[in-house]
Amino acid sequence: MTAFNRLGATDLARMIREGKTTPSAVMAAHLDRIAAREAVVGAFIHLDADRAMERARAADYKPATGPLHGVPFVIKDIIDTDDMPTSWGSEIFVDRWPTENASCVQSLLDAGAIPVGKTVTTEFAFFRPGKTANPWNLSHTPGGSSSGSAAAVADYMAPLAFGSQTAASLIRPAAYCGVCAFKPTTGAFDLSGVMTLAPSLDTLGVLARDPQDLVLAHALLTGTILPAPQDFSDILRCVSLMRGPHWQHGTIEMRDVCRRAMRALSESGAETGEAAHPPVFxxxxxxxxxxxxxxxxxxxxxxxxxxxxxxxxxxxxxxxxxxxxxxxxxxxxLATRDRAIAMIDEMFADCDALLVPSAPGEAPEGLGATGDPLFSRMWSLLQLPCVALPLGVGPRGLPLGIQLIGRKGDDRKLLSIAGWVHAMLQSA
Incomplete structure (x- = not known):
């Protein structure tokens, strides 16, 4: 059997409900992985293994009523928790202990999930990196600012993690670490208890290895009903490549990944094409x-x-x-942003999602910087939903990936398309 820490949150929750495993067995597998790898990866700023196991053992004797009963998750260190410090990636606030959980944390707790610890972020979720290394190659950055969250999910320390994005802080670390990430439409997730940086840009998000876990997290965080797969069977899956104004700033390998993805989708039956970007972009x-x-x-x-x-x-x-x-x-x-937003509907007139680069290329070498946010800044400004999906590796053996962009407010539709795209690319 696959080790429990290699499974996604949705699969783990199902196995627990069906009595095929227990929360404590699932937690033990993740804590064993953390014990074996944390010293070199450095994903956590605060870890309470004893408390996590105590909660898991208690969950063993409770009915699995919540959709994430007994499933571990980790939390970026700009998100408040009432039983762990939240230091915002700064030594100034190392002793800051909130009295309440952030809304998003409480939502997962109410769903039965179990927090393992707080993950490393850059200072105030900006550019100064913490200690975290890229699990694929420890001499390379994991990206930022959701550094520890991406590394923990990539290294099988947790199946699900909270992150956030103001520029590229979800999509870029997901791309560098080879995992999936979801940045919803700005404002879709409640930011109560999440550190503010730039209010019109700040967005809570999630990272996982399986797109179905992003769908589950979205449902829990928006208080909506988890859609069944057949609910999306009639969605037109038309994906257009948008090279964008910075296309030539991506590596040859990254541009090739986008082209290969489009070919694979076309061969899988999707309607594909290319979307021109307006000059204002x-x-x-x-x-x-x-x-x-x-x-x-x-x-x-x-x-x-x-x-x-x-x-x-x-x-x-x-x-x-x-x-x-x-x-x-x-x-x-802001007026420039609004001019571009006015043109979005026209861009999506003939497609359901845009396919664009997720980062300039592989994760750069060195831990002194977190990489270039170039390929996410515009989408954060436009407040559109985005999904990062891994696809292949570059010449240094580090992950590459693509980014799917949806129409504002069409988060569920984008997540459905992303799940389908991921499945098609994995089987191509």
């Missing part, structure tokens, strides 16, 4: 930087003024640059 990356800097400078001004000597130069520079952005320049960036 070339302005979105810079607009994103302006919006992110402006909003961060105001939401985190307290940290800058009270702890300037204790924050990194990278984060201080973001605040200082953001303070120099005038209101007029900020509003102009």
């Amino acid at each position: 070339a302005e979105l990356t810079e607009a994103h930087k302006i919006v992110m800097g402006y909003e961060t400078a105001r939401s985190r001004a307290d940290v800058y003024h009270s702890h300037r000597a204790a924050i990194s130069d990278q984060f201080a520079q973001l605040i200082e640059d953001g303070k120099r952005v005038t209101e007029a320049r900020y509003q102009a960036a």
